[in-house]
Amino acid sequence: MSQAANTGIQERPVPTAAASRNSLSSRSLPRWAPAAFAGAAIVLGVGIGAAAGWQSRIQWGLLSAVLFVVISYVTTSVVENQRQAKDRLATSIVWVCFLLAVVPLASLVWTTVSRGAKVLDVYFLTHSMAGVLGTAPGGGVYHALIGTLEQVGLATLISAPIGLLTAVYLVEYGKGALAKAVTFFVDVMTGIPSIVAGLFILSIMLIAQLQPSGLMGSLALTILMIPVVVRSTEEMLKLVPNELREASLALGVPKWRTILKVVLPTAIGGITTGVMLAIARIAGETAPIMLLVFGSQLINPNPFQGAQSSLPFYIWEQYKIGSEASYDRAWAAALVLIAFVMILNLVARGIARWKAPKTGR
Amino acid sequence: MASSTPIDTPPVPPVQRKRARPKASGRAGDKIFLGLSRGSGILLLVIMASIAVFLTYRATLAVSKDEGNFFTTLDWNPVGDKPVFGIAVLLFGTIVSSIIAMAIAVPIAVGIALFISHYAPRKLAAPLAYVVDLLAAVPSIVYGIWGALFLVPYLEGLNLWLDQFFGWTYVLEKTEVGVARSLFTVGILLAIMILPIVTSVSREVFLQVPKMNEEAALALGATRWEVIRLSVLPFGRSGVISASMLGLGRALGETMAVATVLSPSFVISAHVLNPGGGTFAQNIAAKFDEADQFGRDALIASGLVLFILTLLVNGAARLIIARRKEYSGANA
Numbered sequence: 001m002s003q004a005a006n007t008g009i010q011e012r013p014v015p016t017a018a019a020s021r022n023s024l025s026s027r028s029l030p031r032w033a034p035a036a037f038a039g040a041a042i043v044l045g046v047g048i049g050a051a052a053g054w055q056s057r058i059q060w061g062l063l064s065a066v067l068f069v070v071i072s073y074v075t076t077s078v079v080e081n082q083r084q085a086k087d088r089l090a091t092s093i094v095w096v097c098f099l100l101a102v103v104p105l106a107s108l109v110w111t112t113v114s115r116g117a118k119v120l121d122v123y124f125l126t127h128s129m130a131g132v133l134g135t136a137p138g139g140g141v142y143h144a145l146i147g148t149l150e151q152v153g154l155a156t157l158i159s160a161p162i163g164l165l166t167a168v169y170l171v172e173y174g175k176g177a178l179a180k181a182v183t184f185f186v187d188v189m190t191g192i193p194s195i196v197a198g199l200f201i202l203s204i205m206l207i208a209q210l211q212p213s214g215l216m217g218s219l220a221l222t223i224l225m226i227p228v229v230v231r232s233t234e235e236m237l238k239l240v241p242n243e244l245r246e247a248s249l250a251l252g253v254p255k256w257r258t259i260l261k262v263v264l265p266t267a268i269g270g271i272t273t274g275v276m277l278a279i280a281r282i283a284g285e286t287a288p289i290m291l292l293v294f295g296s297q298l299i300n301p302n303p304f305q306g307a308q309s310s311l312p313f314y315i316w317e318q319y320k321i322g323s324e325a326s327y328d329r330a331w332a333a334a335l336v337l338i339a340f341v342m343i344l345n346l347v348a349r350g351i352a353r354w355k356a357p358k359t360g361r
Numbered sequence: 362m363a364s365s366t367p368i369d370t371p372p373v374p375p376v377q378r379k380r381a382r383p384k385a386s387g388r389a390g391d392k393i394f395l396g397l398s399r400g401s402g403i404l405l406l407v408i409m410a411s412i413a414v415f416l417t418y419r420a421t422l423a424v425s426k427d428e429g430n431f432f433t434t435l436d437w438n439p440v441g442d443k444p445v446f447g448i449a450v451l452l453f454g455t456i457v458s459s460i461i462a463m464a465i466a467v468p469i470a471v472g473i474a475l476f477i478s479h480y481a482p483r484k485l486a487a488p489l490a491y492v493v494d495l496l497a498a499v500p501s502i503v504y505g506i507w508g509a510l511f512l513v514p515y516l517e518g519l520n521l522w523l524d525q526f527f528g529w530t531y532v533l534e535k536t537e538v539g540v541a542r543s544l545f546t547v548g549i550l551l552a553i554m555i556l557p558i559v560t561s562v563s564r565e566v567f568l569q570v571p572k573m574n575e576e577a578a579l580a581l582g583a584t585r586w587e588v589i590r591l592s593v594l595p596f597g598r599s600g601v602i603s604a605s606m607l608g609l610g611r612a613l614g615e616t617m618a619v620a621t622v623l624s625p626s627f628v629i630s631a632h633v634l635n636p637g638g639g640t641f642a643q644n645i646a647a648k649f650d651e652a653d654q655f656g657r658d659a660l661i662a663s664g665l666v667l668f669i670l671t672l673l674v675n676g677a678a679r680l681i682i683a684r685r686k687e688y689s690g691a692n693a
Contacts, residue, residue, distance in 0.1 A: 058519050087584035094480050097472025101560075104553050105496050108507045162401045169398035182402040184679065185409050191607070191675030192668070193614020195642045196412070199664040203415040206657065223408060230405075256394035277498075284500020287616040287642070291649060312502045312617070319506050319621060327510065334503045341498050349491075 027079055034072065034092070041068035061103070065096045109338075116335025119328045125336070129297040135323040141333050143299040144314035148340075150303040151214045151293070151310055152283050155221035160275050162222075163229025170230070171237040172259055189227040197223040198288035205292070212294040214303030217310070220288035225278045232274025236267040269355020276348035280341045286312035311337045416665040423658035431662070436627055437648065439659035446659050448666055453629045454544055454638040455667070458619070459612040461548025461633065466555050467605045473556070474563035479589060490564060497557035505621035508550040509542075513622065516541040516549070520634050535634040542624040545633040547640070550618050555608035562607060566600030567593055599681055606678030610671050616642035641667040 045064025054060065072092040077085035124140040132139035166186070170179055197220045205216060240263050248258040264271070289295070294307035295317060309317075311333055318330035424431050426444055434447025477489050517540065524535040574592040583591065619640050625647055626637035639647075645660045652660060 054518055054522060058515055059522055062519075083584055083587070087586040090586035090589065091480065094472045094476045097469045098476045098481075101469055101473050101553075101556055104512075105556075107511070108499070108504065108553075111507055111511050112503060162404060165398040165401040166405055169395075169402045173395055173398060174402075178399070178402065182405055184676075185406055187679045187682075188672060188675050189405070189409060191610040191614075191671050191678075192412070193616065193642060193671055195614065195616045195645055196416075196664050196668045196671070199645070199661050200412045200415055202657065203419040203661055206419060206654065207415070223412075226405065226408075254388050254391050256388075256390045259394070280498050284498075284502065286500070286502045287646060290646060312500055315502050315506060316617060316621070319509070327506075330506055334500075334506060337500055338503060341500065342495060345495055345498050 028084075029076060029079055033075070034088075034095075037071045037075065037092070038068055041065070041071055065100065069093055069096060112331060112334050112338055115328070115331040116333075118332070120332040120335055124329075124332055128299045130299070132297075134318075134321040134326055137325040137328070139329065141311065141314060141329070141336060143296065144309040144311045144333065145336070146299060146301055147214060147289075147293070147296075147303075147308035147310040148283060148312075148337075150301070151217045151221060151289070151308070152279055154215060154218035154303055155225055155282060156275065156279055158218065159222040159225040159229055159278075163226045163275075163278075164233055164271065166226070166230045167233035167237055168259060168264075170234055172255070172263070186227045186230045189223070190231065192223065193287075194220070194224055194285045195287040195291070197221075198291040201288070202291050211305075212292055212307055213305055214293055214300075214308040216292035217289045217308070218303065220292055221282045221285060224285060224288075225282050228278040228281060229275055232277065233267075233271050236270030236274065237263060239270070240266045269351055272355075273348040273352040276344050276351070280344040280348070283341055283344070284312050284337060286310075286316050289313040290316065311340070412668070416661055416668060419658045420662035420665045423655060423662045426655070427659075435629065437644065437659075439656045440653065444655065444659070448641070448663050450627050450629055451639050451641045451644050451663055452666070454643075455613055455640040455670070457633060457638070458544045458547045458551060458640060459609055461545060462551035462555060462612045463605060463609055465549060465552035466559055466608060467601075469552075470556050470559035470604070470608070471563055471601055473560045474567055475589060475593070477560075477564050478567040479585065479593065490561070493557050493560050493564075497561065501554065501615060502617040502621070504550060504554050505618040508546070508618055509621040512550060513541050513546060516546055520545070524634060532631055532633055534632050536632050537635045537637075539636040540624070541634075542622055542636045543634050544623070544638045547619050547623050548633070550622055551612045551615055554615065554618060555611050558611060559604045559608040562604035563597065563601050566597040566604070570596045603678045603681040606674055606681070610675045610678065613674065614642055614667060614671050615640075616646050619643040620646040641670075 042064045044067050045060050049057075049060035049063060069089065069092045073085055073089045076088040080088075119137070125145070126142050127140035128143035129139040130143075166182065170183060173179075174182070200223065201216055201220045204210070205212075210216065244262050244266060245258055248262045249255065253261070289310045290313055293310065293313070295313050296307040296309050300306050300308050315330045315333045315337065318326040318333065423439065423444075423446075427434075427439075427446060428443045429436065429445040429447050431447055433449050434445055435449055437446045437450075438444065439446045473493070477486050477493070481489060520535060520541050520543075523533045527533040528535070570593050574596070575588050578588045578592050620643045623638065623640070623643055624636045625639040625643060627639065628637055630637065641663050645664060648656065648660060
């Protein structure tokens with residue numbers, strides 16, 4: 001790698017000493033130039049867009065972005081030199097990329113918050129949709145909240161131990177073909193689409209003649225959750241310093257006690273974080289719930305029997321009804337779901353920082 | 362699941378305190394613990410295998426009664442005495458929308474990753490990386506309703522404009538009127554959805570470039586772009602490829618976002634701006650409610666194809682990553 005970098009530089013015709021002398025004496029653009037280019041590009045873009053009568057502001061933005069890149073490149077290559085111009089071109093493209101990505105993502109968050117806040121109140125959180133006409137305002141998300149909590153809780157109860165043990169196996173015991181196979185398939189499993197996990201449980205349900213219930217949804221979520229738990233736990237266990245294990249083993253402590261009492265407690269902060277991030281990931285899954293839990297308008301606190309709802313499924317349901325009131329409910333539920341996921345994420349990362357595994361001493 | 366309470370394994374009393382055997386593996390606790398942890402490893406393999414077996418079993422039930430050709434029929438009608446269904450449209454739609462998503466997302470994601478790792482002011486970089494990771498956690502159904510209720514109306518102007526100026530490319534010609542619930546819009550939405558994961562994996566890779574390489578380039582008078590071109594990009598190439606493959610895997614299997622945005626139809630049309638088309642996951646979500654038992658088997662058959670497709674893509678991505686173990690996208 002480093003060789004390639006070196007030869008690349010050496011092939012440059014201009015000796016470095018001359019270049020540096022040049023750059024000291026040659027003209028260069030002021031520091032505020034990029035901001036000025038951006039301003040000019042936006043003005044031009046909006047001007048042309050408005051003059052040509054383009055309806056959507058997306059076009060205005062795209063045009064401004066292109067203009068910004070072109071203006072920076074041309075001006076720099078005229079005022080400075082070709083190499084600086086290329087550098088400026090790359091810099092402006094990277095900035096444009098960043099803005100291009102920020103705009104839709106910010107818009108997503110803003111839309112959800114502003115539209116969701118309209119109907120989100122205590123009533124919404126504590127009432128179900130029982131007896132509420134889909135197209136009429138009113139109703140709430142309580143039954144879906146219960147469903148999500150129970151399904152996700154069950155899935156966590158099943159997949160956290162399995163995932164943890166698998167990670168322990170891979171890090172503490174794993175050698176040979178089995179460990180390699182498990183590692184590979186854990187990686188492949190992270191990529192299984194949620195709908196395929198749902199179809200798998202569905203095929204079992206069709207064979208065993210089972211009825212839809214919260215548990216079936218949890219099983220599908222388990223398949224999605226296990227690989228995430230395994231990967232993050234594995235990373236954390238690898239960070240535990242070997243000296244700790246050796247010290248414990250040297251005192252005659254059996255390996256399993258070493259793992260339970262020394263290795264796992266050392267990494268517990270990171271493991272908790274991993275599990276919480278995994279929970280955040282599966283809490284938003286809609287497809288398996290749609291196939292396996294069936295959805296319900298009523299409060300069903302029993303995840304082992306009968307149809308249930310869940311937050312993401314509720315959003316989908318309300319979206320499909322397609323009236324103004326149901327859209328409002330969908331946005332409010334989306335806000336609840338995002339808040340749930342974000343809080344989990346923030347707390348998880350907080351724990352990770354607070355209880356970071358003690359490497360070294 | 363038998364192994365659901367591993368932590369509570371009762372502590373086995375230390376029997377042989379006086380005459381410790383030379384081999385620790387002789388102890389009962391060790392055997393149990395090893396058995397449990399190896400067992401859950403094997404359980405994972407069993408799950409993977411049974412996914413393949415069960416899906417294949419139900420799929421063969423359906424495909425054997427298919428009156429059309431499963432791979433070429435342009436219809437999905439698995440009811441009655443003469444069920445006819447085929448995956449041609451779904452395969453086409455899935456691949457086209459994913460290609461559009463990749464074409465948009467990968468360059469931009471690499472740009473953002475470079476921005477965070479090399480261009481952004483120090484104070485901005487850490488929070489930005491954090492925000493990108495948070496965005497990866499936004500549920501797909503939320504992207505879906507945002508796409509359907511917000512993005513679709515906004516894209517109509519862009520669609521007309523693309524048709525007007527690039528209609529001659531055939532692909533971007535809009536021959537049917539209608540809202541922008543097209544494969545192109547789906548591609549844009551998928552691109553936005555996979556941006557965070559591709560970005561965060563690429564950023565990890567870019568941050569691992571040996572500082573010495575970059576400093577060497579800088580010391581020779583390279584501009585920042587030359588540093589990136591000569592030392593960062595060559596080092597990160599395989600990482601970016603595998604990040605893109607991970608993103609592709611997500612795009613292929615995305616269900617809810619596509620189901621909310623697309624207005625499905627069973628035609629293959631290279632005019633990506635026209636409303637219509639379908640993807641595997643979207644078709645399953647849309648047809649599931651009205652499907653009887655046989656219809657569900659047919660959907661499982663299409664799901665099996667999707668499973669194989671994502672398996673291939675993810676397997677390839679992992680094989681590329683396997684050369685450099687340190688960047689794994691699983692936690693991102």
